[in-house]
Amino acid sequence: MSTRTIAALLLMVVILGLVHQSAQATSRPSTNVPLDDQNATIRVGMLIPKNTSSPFAYSFTASAVTIAMAKVAADQILPPGINFTLNWVFEECNPATAIGYAFELFNTAGVDVLLSPPCTDAALVAGDVSTYGNLPMPLWGQSFATVLNDLTVYPSTFSVMPYYRE
Numbered sequence: 001m002s003t004r005t006i007a008a009l010l011l012m013v014v015i016l017g018l019v020h021q022s023a024q025a026t027s028r029p030s031t032n033v034p035l036d037d038q039n040a041t042i043r044v045g046m047l048i049p050k051n052t053s054s055p056f057a058y059s060f061t062a063s064a065v066t067i068a069m070a071k072v073a074a075d076q077i078l079p080p081g082i083n084f085t086l087n088w089v090f091e092e093c094n095p096a097t098a099i100g101y102a103f104e105l106f107n108t109a110g111v112d113v114l115l116s117p118p119c120t121d122a123a124l125v126a127g128d129v130s131t132y133g134n135l136p137m138p139l140w141g142q143s144f145a146t147v148l149n150d151l152t153v154y155p156s157t158f159s160v161m162p163y164y165r166e
Contacts, residue, residue, distance in 0.1 A: 041083045045105030047098055047117040047126055052089040056118035058090065087111060088095040091126075093119035102129035111135065116157070120145045127154045 024126055046065075052108045065086060072078055087109045089101040098117050105111045114130050118125040118141020130137035131154055139156060139159040148157050 007140065012098065026044035039081045041085055042087045043087065043109065043110060043111040044113050044115060045089070045102070045111035046115045047089055047091045047101055047105075047122065048115075049092045049118070051092055054093065054118065058088065060097050062088075082145045091122055092118060093122050095121045095125045099125035099129060102126040106133040106135060113138070116143050118143055123148060127157045130154065130156050 019020065021032070048058050048061065052059055069084055071082075088107055089105065091098040091101050098121075102114060102125070107116060112135070114126065114133075114135045114137045116126050116130075116137050116139045120143050123139060123143035124145060127137060127148055129135070134156050137154075137157045139157065144159065148154055149159065
């Protein structure tokens, strides 16, 4: 998969997270970002492994995010004045660190969108924090456990990829 493809997917995931959140009727403790605000900052929390044995490691995907941000600006996908703040944490696909960092991103950094860990076990526990904080949490990488698609358990978690069910 090319860097441009990864950038496009990550960008789509972040934007879909914002659209998903704006479609929710419930309120949440942290701030919602109005996309028509000319000076808004969208705070994105990213749970990502640093270990290069993962194809979704920081060293393989960090450049894709900067490419995606440049593409957003160049193609004027969002209104002028919308800025992004990216908060990276290295959870190493470990559920214990994923839940801790997800809560820190929600509680301390005040993120608006939580980009899930790319691994299923870590995504499940981060999904619990996403549900608690009503944060949109788009899935990416290999985090495609069918339970993550259950809106009664994870109402603010979603995927841009379809799930297979028998």
